[in-house]
Amino acid sequence: MTRPAIDETHDPLRTSWSESANGHGCFPIQNLPLGIFSVAGDTPRGGIAIGDRIVDLKALAASQLLQGDAQRAAQAAAGPCLNALLEMGAQGRVALRKAVSGLLSNPDQRSEIEPLLITQSAAAMHLPAKIGDYTDFYVGIHHATNIGSLFRPDNPLLPNYKHIPIGYHGRASSIRPSGTAIRRPNGQRKAPDADAPLFGPTQKLDYELELGVWVGPGNALGQPIPIGEAGAHIAGLCLLNDWSARDFQAWEYQPLGPFLAKNFLTTISPWIITAEALAPFRIAQPARPDGDPRPLPYLWDDADQAHGALGLTLEVGLRSKVMADAGMDAHRIGRGPASNMYWTVAQMVAHHTCNGCNLQAGDLLGTGTISASTSDGLGSLMEITRNGSAPIELPTGEKRTFLEGGDELTLTATCEADGFVSIGFGECTGLIQNGGIAL
Amino acid sequence: MTRPAIDETHDPLRTSWSESANGHGCFPIQNLPLGIFSVAGDTPRGGIAIGDRIVDLKALAASQLLQGDAQRAAQAAAGPCLNALLEMGAQGRVALRKAVSGLLSNPDQRSEIEPLLITQSAAAMHLPAKIGDYTDFYVGIHHATNIGSLFRPDNPLLPNYKHIPIGYHGRASSIRPSGTAIRRPNGQRKAPDADAPLFGPTQKLDYELELGVWVGPGNALGQPIPIGEAGAHIAGLCLLNDWSARDFQAWEYQPLGPFLAKNFLTTISPWIITAEALAPFRIAQPARPDGDPRPLPYLWDDADQAHGALGLTLEVGLRSKVMADAGMDAHRIGRGPASNMYWTVAQMVAHHTCNGCNLQAGDLLGTGTISASTSDGLGSLMEITRNGSAPIELPTGEKRTFLEGGDELTLTATCEADGFVSIGFGECTGLIQNGGIAL
Numbered sequence: 050m051t052r053p054a055i056d057e058t059h060d061p062l063r064t065s066w067s068e069s070a071n072g073h074g075c076f077p078i079q080n081l082p083l084g085i086f087s088v089a090g091d092t093p094r095g096g097i098a099i100g101d102r103i104v105d106l107k108a109l110a111a112s113q114l115l116q117g118d119a120q121r122a123a124q125a126a127a128g129p130c131l132n133a134l135l136e137m138g139a140q141g142r143v144a145l146r147k148a149v150s151g152l153l154s155n156p157d158q159r160s161e162i163e164p165l166l167i168t169q170s171a172a173a174m175h176l177p178a179k180i181g182d183y184t185d186f187y188v189g190i191h192h193a194t195n196i197g198s199l200f201r202p203d204n205p206l207l208p209n210y211k212h213i214p215i216g217y218h219g220r221a222s223s224i225r226p227s228g229t230a231i232r233r234p235n236g237q238r239k240a241p242d243a244d245a246p247l248f249g250p251t252q253k254l255d256y257e258l259e260l261g262v263w264v265g266p267g268n269a270l271g272q273p274i275p276i277g278e279a280g281a282h283i284a285g286l287c288l289l290n291d292w293s294a295r296d297f298q299a300w301e302y303q304p305l306g307p308f309l310a311k312n313f314l315t316t317i318s319p320w321i322i323t324a325e326a327l328a329p330f331r332i333a334q335p336a337r338p339d340g341d342p343r344p345l346p347y348l349w350d351d352a353d354q355a356h357g358a359l360g361l362t363l364e365v366g367l368r369s370k371v372m373a374d375a376g377m378d379a380h381r382i383g384r385g386p387a388s389n390m391y392w393t394v395a396q397m398v399a400h401h402t403c404n405g406c407n408l409q410a411g412d413l414l415g416t417g418t419i420s421a422s423t424s425d426g427l428g429s430l431m432e433i434t435r436n437g438s439a440p441i442e443l444p445t446g447e448k449r450t451f452l453e454g455g456d457e458l459t460l461t462a463t464c465e466a467d468g469f470v471s472i473g474f475g476e477c478t479g480l481i482q483n484g485g486i487a488l
Numbered sequence: 489m490t491r492p493a494i495d496e497t498h499d500p501l502r503t504s505w506s507e508s509a510n511g512h513g514c515f516p517i518q519n520l521p522l523g524i525f526s527v528a529g530d531t532p533r534g535g536i537a538i539g540d541r542i543v544d545l546k547a548l549a550a551s552q553l554l555q556g557d558a559q560r561a562a563q564a565a566a567g568p569c570l571n572a573l574l575e576m577g578a579q580g581r582v583a584l585r586k587a588v589s590g591l592l593s594n595p596d597q598r599s600e601i602e603p604l605l606i607t608q609s610a611a612a613m614h615l616p617a618k619i620g621d622y623t624d625f626y627v628g629i630h631h632a633t634n635i636g637s638l639f640r641p642d643n644p645l646l647p648n649y650k651h652i653p654i655g656y657h658g659r660a661s662s663i664r665p666s667g668t669a670i671r672r673p674n675g676q677r678k679a680p681d682a683d684a685p686l687f688g689p690t691q692k693l694d695y696e697l698e699l700g701v702w703v704g705p706g707n708a709l710g711q712p713i714p715i716g717e718a719g720a721h722i723a724g725l726c727l728l729n730d731w732s733a734r735d736f737q738a739w740e741y742q743p744l745g746p747f748l749a750k751n752f753l754t755t756i757s758p759w760i761i762t763a764e765a766l767a768p769f770r771i772a773q774p775a776r777p778d779g780d781p782r783p784l785p786y787l788w789d790d791a792d793q794a795h796g797a798l799g800l801t802l803e804v805g806l807r808s809k810v811m812a813d814a815g816m817d818a819h820r821i822g823r824g825p826a827s828n829m830y831w832t833v834a835q836m837v838a839h840h841t842c843n844g845c846n847l848q849a850g851d852l853l854g855t856g857t858i859s860a861s862t863s864d865g866l867g868s869l870m871e872i873t874r875n876g877s878a879p880i881e882l883p884t885g886e887k888r889t890f891l892e893g894g895d896e897l898t899l900t901a902t903c904e905a906d907g908f909v910s911i912g913f914g915e916c917t918g919l920i921q922n923g924g925i926a927l
Contacts, residue, residue: 182661187744197743207742212685213676217744218657218751222621222846223709232710234843237652237784246651248784248842270662270753271671294843303646304636305626305656306745312657313843314709345676345687403687404673404733404752407661 050350050357050395051280053139053328058150061470065153067166069100074463075473076100078153081146082320082475083131083285086172093175095126095134097149098320098475102166104149109165114152118144130179131321135284136410138266139324142284146325174226174319177287178263178411183224183315184401185259185291185415186216190391192257192418195432200299211341214348214392214400219291219415220312226319227477231292232484233454234313238296251294253437254452254481257418258365258428258460260387261289261317262394264412271405276350279395282408286327288318288363288460288477289415295431295451317413318460318477326472330464331356334393347403348396357393361464362386363419365428370455371445379459380443382433385426387462389419454483489789489796489834490719492578492767497589500909504592506605508539513902514912515539517592520585521759521914522570522724525611532614534565534573536588537759537914541605543588548604553591557583569618570760574723575849577705578763581723585764613665613758616726617702617850622663622754623840624698624730624854625655629830631857634871639738650780653787653831653839658730658854659751665758666916670731671923672893673752677735690733692876693891693920696857697804697867697899699826700728700756701833703851710844715789718834721847725766725798727757727899727916728854734870734890756852757899757916765911769903770795773832786842787835796832801825802858802901804867809894810884818898819882821872824865826901828858893922 057063058079064071065078076082076098086103087093095106109115110123122141125133134141152158187193190210197205209215233254239246265284268274274282291311298310334357343349350357363386366379392400397414418428427433430451434440437450452458458481462474496502497518503510504517515521515537525542526532534545548554549562561580564572573580591597626632629649636644648654672693678685704723707713713721730750737749773796782788789796802825805818831839836853857867866872869890873879876889891897899916 182659200743209676209678209685209739209742212678213740215740215744216747218659218747220621220657220845221660222706222848222851223844225709232844235712235786236843237648239648239651245781246648246784248786270664273674297843300648301652301654302743302745303648304639304741304745305654306741306743308655308657309839309843309845312845342684345685347674347687400748404675404736404748405662405671406659406748406751409661412661 050283050353050393052331052356053325055328058146059329059469061468063150063154065099066156066159067099067102067153069102073100075475077470077472078150079470080322080326080472081149082322082326083126083134083177084320085130085175085177086167087175088167088172093129095131096167098169099153101169103169103172105165105167112165114161115148119148131177132179132411135178135263135265138281142323143325146323176224176226177319177321180221180224180413181409181411183219183221183413184216185219185417186214186397187417188214188390188392188397189417189419189428191389191422192420192428192432195420199431199436214397216397216401217306219315223312224315224317224413227316229314229316229479231314231479231481233481234294236294236297236309237300239300246300251296253295255293255295255430256452256458257291257293258363258383259289259291259418260416261287262414262416263287263321264408264414265410267409268402268407270407273405274398274402276348276353276395276399279398280324282398283324283394285321285323287321288462288474290316290458290460290477290479291415291418292316295436316477316479318475320475322472322474327359327464329466329469330360332358332360332388334358335388347399350395353393353395357395358388358390359464360466361462364461366459367443368457369443369445369447371447372443373457377444379457382441383425383427385421387419389421390416452481454481456481489722489792489832491770491795492764494767497585498768498908500907502589502593504538505595505598506538506541506592508541512539514914516909516911517589518909519761519765519911520588521761521765522565522573522616523759524569524614524616525606526614527606527611532568534570535606537608538592540608542608542611544604544606551604553600554587558587570616571618571850574617574702574704577720581762582764585762615663615665616758616760619660619663619852620848620850622658622660622852623655624658624856625653625836626856627653627829627831627836628856628858628867630828630861631859631867631871634859634866638870638875653836655836655840656745658754662751663754663756663852666755668753668755668918670753670918670920672920673733675733675736675748676739678739685739690735692734694732694734694869695891695897696730696732697802697822698728698730698857699855700726701853701855702726702760703847703853704849706848707841707846709846712844713837713841715787715792715834715838718837719763721837722763722833724760724762726760727901727913729755729897729899729916729918730854731755734875755916755918757914759914761911761913766798766903768905768908769799771797771799771827773797774827786838789834792832792834796834797827797829798903799905800901800903802899805898806882806888807896808882808884808886810886811882812896816883818896821880822864822866824860826858828860829855891920893920895920
């Protein structure tokens with residue numbers, strides 16, 4: 050996948066007059082992610098995170114401080130969703146990024162720009178775009194192997210896995226921003242030795258640690274995106290938690306795949322970490338193990354192999370109600386690199402569209418759960434506890450096989466590269482409610 | 489599912505002064521389906537089919553001839569999609585139906601209304617709504633058994649089938665109205681004895697005969713729709729052709745279900761046949777065979793069993809280019825009743841939402857392929873030709889295992905009931921282009 054240029058906006062010496070940005074773990078001036086926020090009594094609009102504040106893009110567009118593509122991009126981001134900005138592609142994002150980076154770093158602009166900043170703690174975050182279609186892939190090979198061995202002990206990794214970036218369509222309507230509470234869903238489950246299924250709340254509520262990929266400009270129906278051009282269609286990334294009811298999944302998933310086990314809620318982190326912000330952290334896709342097949346030509350691009358992966362560390366924290374009441378921080382239950390993806394984002398895009406399927410600006414792609422090869426880097430409780438057979442213990446002595454009422458689950462991600470300022474994704478968090486939904 | 493009332497709009501003696509409606513196979517005055525049309529140079533807007541013409545709802549809304557809910561419904565249908573009208577539910581549809589039926593049947597109104605009618609042949613039809621999410625079910629039990637026996641000879645009908653209305657998420661972006669040409673998609677296929685997959689145009693392009701279900705008012709996330717209330721959320725039906733690449737499907741579908749085999753295009757008939765128009769044709773759901781399990785309580789409703797199915801005959805015609813050039817009509821390759829659905833529409837809705845998943849106005853549900861138990865009523869070529877092993881012969885002597893360039897495939901449906909005027913769905917047609925999409 051094409052790597053965006055490294056320019057002055059990535060300069061590690063650049064700082065902002067908005068002091069909270071400097072040294073900020075997620076949103077230094079080198080990040081500048083895009084989102085939709087609102088403050089009490091006002092309509093949602095686009096914003097750019099800077100430290101613990103947000104640049105109001107509607108106000109910036111009205112300020113007449115920007116010109117050309119940057120002004121057009123800010124105008125496209127002034128409404129309640131970013132689809133129009135995503136549709137502009139890199140040209141709009143880059144112009145806006147350069148202009149905003151300049152305004153936020155130049156002390157002479159402080160008096161004009163500071164009135165346009167909102168404190169994040171006073172704002173509500175919304176979905177950044179109207180999501181037309183949501184597709185979830187399955188490119189975390191360790192996860193695919195681990196889950197496969199639980200569902201199909203004889204046959205964990207199916208024969209197509211190393212030829213196809215396996216994916217399926219998910220539910221767009223139930224995607225929600227970080228912070229949305231999780232109601233325990235009802236559904237059918239059947240014990241292997243039971244005669245008939247039962248209906249009721251899931252007994253195996255799980256999370257899945259994923260990256261989300263925001264689609265920028267789409268393609269027309271019938272016109273595939275060649276792998277070498279995939280980069281032009283990717284706007285940026287977010288974190289994605291594909292909440293899963295494992296008991297429902299095991300009973301329902303054949304032959305057409307997961308459905309009610311997944312579509313009750315999907316949580317994403319609200320900021321689009323742009324392709325430009327991620328440029329310094331691009332790394333080579335890990336070489337395929339000896340003996341693995343070489344992908345078909347439509348899935349192969351040398352440049353994508355050279356820098357189509359990301360130097361990104363993912364982390365999962367779990368905090369029970371007892372821990373929260375005691376003022377304790379979340380307990381880390383997983384940490385690992387995002388490079389455990391068997392397929393790159395460009396390969397996902399090339400495959401998705403090779404039959405002519407059309408992507409649209411604001412579509413969301415999930416990577417599928419990203420687990421590391423080691424036991425401290427697994428991306429779901431189903432893997433960590435081996436389907437509930439090996440509980441984990443929290444610092445309070447509480448045990449968990451799956452998620453319980455009052456548990457809060459948080460995904461985070463950090464990009465690091467020598468010579469560059471680290472950036473983060475913000476949080477993707479969800480609190481499991483004690484009660485389920487109405488029967 | 490609640491059956492709408494039979495009222496004066498269903499009176500078999502009612503005729504229209506717009507003469508082409510009387511005796512019209514699809515669109516007599518008892519039907520009055522909803523759609524979105526445009527004429528050259530003008531913006532798409534809502535319309536109601538009457539015989540071979542269309543009532544322009546934008547013009548009707550502007551005419552001040554309607555009052556109250558009927559006027560609000562016409563206004564909601566004046567724009568380029570019917571989502572706002574669908575959101576209104578039965579109240580809006582019924583008021584509009586009664587008012588338009590009255591206007592079209594009363595000769596005294598002819599001079600005022602006739603200027604608002606457009607000739608269908610001069611109009612282009614569009615998708616009737618912006619489709620947020622598209623879900624495809626699998627409720628045709630004969631199809632599930634037939635396909636299952638080809639993909640899994642040892643295990644055709646999986647153990648969950650008679651407990652769960654199996655469904656999966658489809659692709660909303662590639663749904664197109666009747667008449668859209670089909671480009672043969674590229675993808676991966678692998679012969680059982682081959683070492684590796686090949687990439688290229690599908691060798692097994694197939695159709696699937698389905699009904700589409702238009703969602704009216706949605707439900708909030710976390711608030712299931714009880715089966716007894718499902719009827720209030722269904723606006724109407726259409727025909728749906730779930731074009732399928734069988735060779736891609738066999739290779740890709742495990743473990744997450746169909747993806748590229750289906751998402752290159754889905755064709756629907758452009759008119760929403762409303763729940764009200766279908767009321768006279770509601771019949772009892774066929775009793776489950778002895779020994780089949782009784783559905784769990786959330787899937788059972790006596791009223792739904794009493795009249796949750798439809799007296800509807802489905803038909804598939806195939807016309808090759810040779811036939812078209814010779815002026816021949818399509819050759820019927822399948823005909824059967826829609827009652828071969830193991831689950832009702834209300835059961836589909838109750839299941840889809842039982843975990844809290846939210847439906848939205850304008851969502852589309854597919855039933856899955858509806859095949860009869862007899863060989864003359866199968867809903868796909870994969871079944872008719874037993875995966876290509878038993879070609880069919882067209883009247884020209886041409887043979888078909890799967891679809892070829894120049895073939896035109898047309899789905900139709902007719903509702904009949906004693907004492908009522910029959911109605912049809914219009915056509916759901918697609919012409920297979922000779923060339924595929926770019927490699």
